[in-house]
Amino acid sequence: MSAAEKKLIRIALAGNANVGKSVIFNYLTGLHQHIGNWPGKTVEKAEGTLHFRGHTIDILDLPGIYSLSAFSIEELISREYIAIEKPDLVINVVDASALERNLFFTLQLIELETPMIVALNQMDVAEGKGITIDVPKLQESLGVPVVPTVATKGVGLSKLLGKALKVARAKKPAKPLRYGREIEERIRKVTKLVENIPIKYPPRWVAIKLLEGDEEIRKIVGEIDPRIISSAEKYCRDLERIHGEPCPTIMTSERYDIANKIARGSQRITPPKGPTLTERLDMVATHPLMGYPILIGIIFLTLLAVFTVGGYLSRFFEDAMEPVRGAFGGGAGELIGEGLLGGLIAGIAIVLPFILPFYLILTLLEDSGYLPRAAFMMDSLMHKMGIHGKAFIPFILGYGCNVPACLGCRIMETERERTIAAFVVTLVPCAAVTVVVLGLVGAFVGIHWALALYLLNLVIIFILGRIAFKVLPGEPMGLIMEMPPYRKPHARTVLKETWMRVKDFAYIAFPLIIIGSVVLTGLKVGGLLEPIGNAMSPITVGWLGLPAIAGALLIFGVLRKELTLVMLATLMGTANFGAVLTPTQMIVFAIVVMYYIPCIATIAALVKELGWKKAAYITVFEIAFALLLGGIAFRLLTLA
């Protein structure tokens, strides 16, 4: 082992959501960070590097979670990482203003028996709530070092690093705390049973998880020796008889009892007189009468900001790029100019300008604490379409652009909820679809028909959302989220997070957009559009009653939906669509464009959030659904 390797230290940051974990992460790693996904998962993985006192320190920011049960992938990933990859140290970031709930998670981390320290963060917020904490006493009760910090101001962070280095080098694992006597006795018995089986988790932790009835651990242990499972079940029944509650509840309650005792023993609370700032703001922001106008105002401002800033940037880039694109001529030149550069320009000029302001505003809303309030107020309506309040923001943004909307579905807690939300969002007609619907149906058939299509769309979203809610496997999880106190967004963190997310998206979306663009241009240059249009005519002409040209248009629409209209004008040689299409054809065409496929950038976003398989399912379903709906509309309209 070389000297450099010896000095490499791996640290994992763990803690609840909203405790300032990412502020600490950003402070420590600066720009030396990389955000990707966990291998094979759609969970974000943020890593960074820093140099400190001659050491290279790799820092991994684990997802913000409340427990280490097998409830969500984030929790599974975190516990697997800590127990199996064994970082040199875990820094548990704790919110000093909600000590008890945070310590509940600390106790679980300690049970994983890795070296650990606690960053007692948001000391200033705690002070504001009238909470003073006896740090030495807390440290003594937990048995791990505790460093008080105020991450947003950088207070205590170098001390934290110094302590981290010391504890990581000592390699002394944290020592688990004891439960009540009757539980401890059973833990000991089960620990004996699992001590000698080949499993990578600490035996005592496995024993506790077996008593909790943790499905993942039961499966792993059951494959090695099913007798252990039945013994553990027997002990569980003993405990249930003693306590009169289900075993998982007993274990959780016990742990909370310990957390409560430690918190009570080490903090003094003198509640401030009168309501806090958060309480006063909440009186207005979530007020039944005043809350909704405020919410509508914020949405309106967000859409306005995203589309004026986005629109301006978009035009600016497009104008700047135009001369470059025009410089290429001929077959091969067109392939490069139209395909390669066109794709790149589409990415830079159309996607990026909208994503950047969107991410900035979303991060701001998230960081300030307003997002949970919006979710709180909209939960009941969103429920009717099979998703819950948190999906409200992505849903509304879908009317602008589906891409940031899909990416915004990340805020959903479970995979199931995220899938339904992303699916619903892709059904929302984005600005490009609006161009087609208004430009075709609105202009040549009548505005009331265009509105009818939007109304139909809402009905369909409600119905399909409900169906997805019913058929997707897994336990439906209602809304449950923390309402963190309002706070002033921390500029550095907001900017950095925005930048990281944009960069991250560009990596995934740009290759797809460019490849798609090159392939389509290739088809056009190679004269293949017409044969393809003809090959598709049984569907486009036979089933949908559209002209044969529609096939090629729809293929181009995959790239950008408004292209269908632009190309229609080019290919028909006129922008007076009323002369070349019947009203029925226009309505059917608009319906198909509305639903038939998420555009390629949206597909990229779906892949990023849900993985290839689900993205493919959604895409295929929506194509089939659009054709079905279009065909039905054609028959109904010709009947009338």
Added chain:
Amino acid sequence: MITESIEEYLEAIFRLREQGEAATTTSVAKELKVAPASATQMLKKLAKQGYLKYTPYHGVTLTPKGEKIGKKILRKHRVMQKFLNTMGLPKSRVHKNACELEHHISDDLEQAIYQRVESERPLPPGIPRDVTPITSLLDGRKGIISHISGGRGASQRLADLGLTPGTEVMVVKSAIFHGPLMVRVRGTTLAIGRGLASKIFVRTR
């Protein structure tokens, strides 16, 4: 004539239902540790006597008459269990004794013991009369969680966020249009969807 055996069955069915599980022949048999065949027979008999509705393969639901008895016996069991605990009986013996005593104590004795146990311990056992879903509390009112009914995932999630039995919660406000509840628990504020919240049962003073 209500025999001890009838009471045991009604209690078991009530307990299953309270935990949010379906009461089927199999689950009832398992709960009472009897053969499925004898459970089937007994359930048919109880249905005939009007204590429950029984559909083969689809489980049973208690009639108001059956529910009244099941609930009462389960309450007596829990009151006795807590009483025996405070009497210092070894924990291994508590359950067995409570199982026997629940059939023999009169309603007023149970009441009296319940009052006594409650005055000694702030968190009384059983299904006291004043247990309601948290969704029925008015804004600003407090309650102490008695139990959470519902699926494993939901109750684990709620417990992880600090909503464990015996914990005090306050409803800060509930959103209009049948929306979620904002509650304060263990020094933090949570929003909980109405459906999920209706599974949290609290005891009010």
